[in-house]
Amino acid sequence: MAHEQIEAPDNTAVRTALWRAMHLQIDPPPHMVEDEIGLQLAAPGDEWRARPDMDPQATSGFRAAIIARARFIEDLIAEQADRGVTQYVILGAGLDTFAQRKPELASRLQIFEVDQPGTQAFKRHRLVELGYGIPDWLHLVPVDFEAGASWPEQLSTAGFDPGRPAVIVSTGVTMYLTKDTTAATLRRIAGLAPGSTLAMTFLLPTELVDAADRPGLRASEEGARASGTPFISFYTPKEMLAMAREAGFIGSRHVSGAVLAERYFADRTDDLRPSSGEDLLLATT
Numbered sequence: 001m002a003h004e005q006i007e008a009p010d011n012t013a014v015r016t017a018l019w020r021a022m023h024l025q026i027d028p029p030p031h032m033v034e035d036e037i038g039l040q041l042a043a044p045g046d047e048w049r050a051r052p053d054m055d056p057q058a059t060s061g062f063r064a065a066i067i068a069r070a071r072f073i074e075d076l077i078a079e080q081a082d083r084g085v086t087q088y089v090i091l092g093a094g095l096d097t098f099a100q101r102k103p104e105l106a107s108r109l110q111i112f113e114v115d116q117p118g119t120q121a122f123k124r125h126r127l128v129e130l131g132y133g134i135p136d137w138l139h140l141v142p143v144d145f146e147a148g149a150s151w152p153e154q155l156s157t158a159g160f161d162p163g164r165p166a167v168i169v170s171t172g173v174t175m176y177l178t179k180d181t182t183a184a185t186l187r188r189i190a191g192l193a194p195g196s197t198l199a200m201t202f203l204l205p206t207e208l209v210d211a212a213d214r215p216g217l218r219a220s221e222e223g224a225r226a227s228g229t230p231f232i233s234f235y236t237p238k239e240m241l242a243m244a245r246e247a248g249f250i251g252s253r254h255v256s257g258a259v260l261a262e263r264y265f266a267d268r269t270d271d272l273r274p275s276s277g278e279d280l281l282l283a284t285t
Contacts, residue, residue, distance in 0.1 A: 007118035009042070011227045012172060013094030015053055017042045019063040020070065022049070026056055027063075027272055032071040032264055037097040041126045053223070061216060061275030068260040068274045069201060073169055074098065076199055076282075080167045081108055085195070087166035089155065090114065091185070092173040095123060099138045110137055112160055114151050117142035152188050165195035165285075172278075175203045175224075175231040179243075182233065186247035189285075196285040198249070201278050202235040210276040217277050237279060244283045252283040 008014075017038030024034055039048075053059055077088060077098070086109055090096055093113035099106045113120070120142040127134055134140065139158040143151045156162065168189050174182050189198050209217055221231050235243075237254040244252035261274045 007122060009095060009119040009122050010116070010229065012224075012229065013115075013119060014042045014044065016066055016172065017095040017097075018044060018048055018051075018054060019059070019066045022054055022056070022063055023067050025049075028270055030268075032067040033074065033101075035070075035097055035101060037100045037132075038095045040130055041095045041097070041123060043126070059216075060272060061213060062220070064261075064265065064272050065257060065274035065278055068257070068264050069171055069278070069280065071264055072255070072260055072280065073171065073199055074102070076169075076197070077109075077167060078105060080197060081105060085165045085167055085197075086110060087160060087164060088112070089160065089166055089168045091151070091168065091170040093123075093140075094119065094172075099135075100127075100132050103135075107135065107137055110139065110159065112139045112141050112155055112158055114141045114143050114155065117144055163193050165193045165197075168192070168196065168198045170198070170200040172201060174200060174235070175233055176229055177233060179233050179235075183243055183247065186243055186249070186283075190244075190248035190283075192285055194285050198244075198281070198283045200281045200283075202240050202281060203231060203233070204277055204279060205234045205236060208236060213275040213277055216275055240279075240281050244281055249283040249285060252281060255280040255282055 017035075020033060020035040021039035024031055024036055048054065088109045089112045091114050093115045096113060099111050113123075115123075120140045124134065124140055139160075141151070141154050141158045143154050145151070152162070160166070170185070177185075186198075189196070206214060206217065224231050237256070241252050241254055256279050257274055257276050260280075265273050
């Protein structure tokens with residue numbers, strides 16, 4: 001693919017990849033995830049750790065929250081694969097590196113990474129350039145959401161079997177979409193084969209965020225707006241659970257950031273703890 005066709009991935013995808021690398025580079029063990037491949041893909045230049053959004057102290061809560069949700073998702077995938085689920089769909093995949101970091105587990109699955117065409121073209125190019133390649137069980141599915149493209153149709157074209165159970169993951173996406181769009185996404189996923197599982201993150205309204213974390217959330221909102229990707233949707237857990245029920249899921253539960261903090265950070269001897277503000281919906285068909 002010619003270089004002039006390769007667009008840079010969006011800021012959010014890069015920031016997430018860099019925070020994951022930062023965790024490995026500056027936080028003491030144990031590490032929740034070990035991921036420097038995303039850093040290789042992003043290729044941000046030698047000065048990336050000097051970026052304001054990489055400040056080790058000021059952004060440690062966000063870094064920890066990103067790491068906590070990544071670990072939760074990886075534990076979920078391993079658990080579902082052991083139950084015989086063989087399809088894994090990542091909506092808004094960004095620079096996700098599960099397929100490269102966990103090839104033994106990943107190669108037991110058909111993995112479908114869905115994202116905007118520009119990000120997908122960049123990632124495809126970098127995977128080939130770095131020598132990882134794209135195995136036949138990894139499907140990069142470009143979908144132009146802004147043009148109203150149907151991701152379920154694109155998935156089927158890429159080889160996804162809607163008649164077999166899948167794990168569908170959407171992290172760090174719902175805040176950028178209207179509530180109607182997310183409701184439509186939930187309905188589509190609820191219609192997948194019985195035994196499918198959805199894990200979806202959502203941002204809490206400011207009043208439900210710990211007071212100490214509100215300035216950081218405001219700064220994050222301002223940064224998102226300045227980069228042209230404003231946060232437009234916030235949900236209470238009760239509202240998100242109601243949306244899942246209305247979409248047709250047979251089971252749904254709320255997993256709070258506090259639960260993840262307790263699960264993954266309780267025994268740490270440093271002060272690394274996730275900031276509050278982002279929770280998870282876990283729903284089943």
